[in-house]
Amino acid sequence: MKKVCKDWVTNAFDDNLVNSSYWQEFEENAKAASAEIIHAKDLQAAQTAISGLITTLNVNKIIATNDETSPELTTLYKNIELMGSEIYTNKFDIAEHAPTADLGISMAEFGIGETGSVCVDTYSYEARVVGMLPPSHIIILNANHTVKNVTTAFQIISRVFNRGYMGFITGPSRTADIERVLSLGVHGPSRFFIIAVDEMPNRRVH
Template structure:
């Protein structure tokens, strides 16, 4: 897939230690949950695979679209869901055709923002945008070590990574209060936003998997 950058991790290195890292995850998790996101911290990619398989079973998913990444490949996510009898679509043409009808979309995000509980997604590829916006349930894989302190730090990273393309900030599930000022979830996007945060340092070399870079 096209990426804004294949070197996200190198841009984190310039941030002060207190402004980036796993120590900010607790704050990120609290803020994300306050925005109605669901956060599932796991230790390994294998645990992530189990969590997603259980979720798919719980919501009775039949069709799943995946914007593939190294982080998902490490957990064998697509293969596991396929073996469970689910229809899994990860090729660009298939995603374009199936995303609107899919029960779940799975993507990978580059980092989280502790200040807001948001995640930043390199969404240069249209597949990333389709799987994160059209299905009623969006599952995002996050390297739990990739958390920046605030929006300021997020913009510093993006300023170094961005040349052209498309970057998304996602904060909780889709919501609107346009109609009579009544808050409604899931009108313009997913009703559920689920973050599977993987502490990949216990499973895979962090230098090899940089927030889903391919």
């Protein structure tokens, strides 16, 4: 999958700017924006959480972004498929099945304490549609990767950005265009889950 940066931790992150000290603020603001946060010790626990959501949401078809540098993520997807769900990670399969998928799964680079947003590398087409078309979206986030505010987020991005797309996601899709009544899910997912993983492979320890 094409990305703005293949290795954000090595090439963009700074221990003084990206660490776990902003987690509490991030969690509070994310919940205020209607994001649903699930804590997981590791990717195995994240898989259990995702399996529970698949059952609760009655999911049959999943589209998911994959990181070729993360065999653990590939294993997670294979295990989900063994449970009986259709899961598509190839960009051509994602393009074909995105309009009828029940769930999208993708990765965030970091969370922003000030807004409760997650920053997602959306250079590739599949990274964009996975978080826009299905009615529910799951983001997997390293809980240690949070920054203070939007200014810091752009500082981090500027270290590696040359071309492409980046996205900030703050809660589920919402609009108040019709009679100023807030509605969720009109222009995108109506449910937005953040699975915060404490022990990600090769994570930085702060």
